[in-house]
Structure formats: structure tokens, C-alpha cells
Amino acid sequence: MEFAKSLSGHDKNQYYLILEEDGEFVFLVNGSTRTLHKPKKKNRKHIQPVKRIPAEAEAFLKQEITDISIKKALNAYENFVLKKVNAAES
Numbered sequence: 606m607e608f609a610k611s612l613s614g615h616d617k618n619q620y621y622l623i624l625e626e627d628g629e630f631v632f633l634v635n636g637s638t639r640t641l642h643k644p645k646k647k648n649r650k651h652i653q654p655v656k657r658i659p660a661e662a663e664a665f666l667k668q669e670i671t672d673i674s675i676k677k678a679l680n681a682y683e684n685f686v687l688k689k690v691n692a693a694e695s
Contacts, residue, residue: 606666608655608682609633611647620655620682621645622666622675636676659685 607623609631621633624644631652632644639645662685665678 606670608658608662608679609652610655611651612653613651614647616645620679621652622679623652623654634672634675635679636672636674640672641670641675655682658682661685 609621609623611617611619611621611633619635621635621639623631624634624641625632626649629649630646631649632646633639633652634641634644659682662678662681665674665681668674
């Protein structure tokens with residue numbers, strides 16, 4: 606599993622979990638507005654894959670993949686990013 610950041614569209618700068626890849630398209634979920642039953646289809650060139658995922662976020666994804674675990678993993682990742690940005694500003 607891999608995270609991605611949306612680079613364009615109404616969901617610009619939002620983070621998702623890549624559920625499936627199909628050629629030039631990916632299917633994204635976030636556990637709330639885009640659930641496992643209704644993923645967002647997005648062109649691969651409009652996302653930026655996330656390479657470094659903190660252990661806290663990975664822990665949620667090692668469990669059974671549900672909308673709740675996806676939401677918790679994305680929240681853990683966003684908190685990690687905020688801490689990193691705040692540390693860089695200090």
C-alpha cells in the first residue's frame with residue numbers, strides 16, 4: 606500500500622491511499638469521502654506518491670484494511686507531516 610498527494614482538481618493537496626493501479630489511472634480512498642466501496646479514479650500524472658510513511662501510519666495498514674483504518678493511517682501521516690513542517694520552521 607502506498608499514500609499519494611493529489612496535485613490537481615478539487616481535492617488538491619489532500620492525501621489518499623492508493624487502493625488499485627490500472628495503467629495510467631489509480632483508484633484512491635481516504636476512508637471518509639472516498640470509501641473502499643467508492644474509490645476516486647484519478648490520472649496518475651495528477652498525484653504525487655509518498656515515499657516515506659511513518660511507522661505509526663504503517664501500523665494501521667498492517668491490520669485489516671477498512672475505511673476506519675485508512676482514515677487513522679492518513680491522520681497519523683498528516684500529523685507526522687505537520688510535526689516535520691513545524692520543526693523546520695523553528
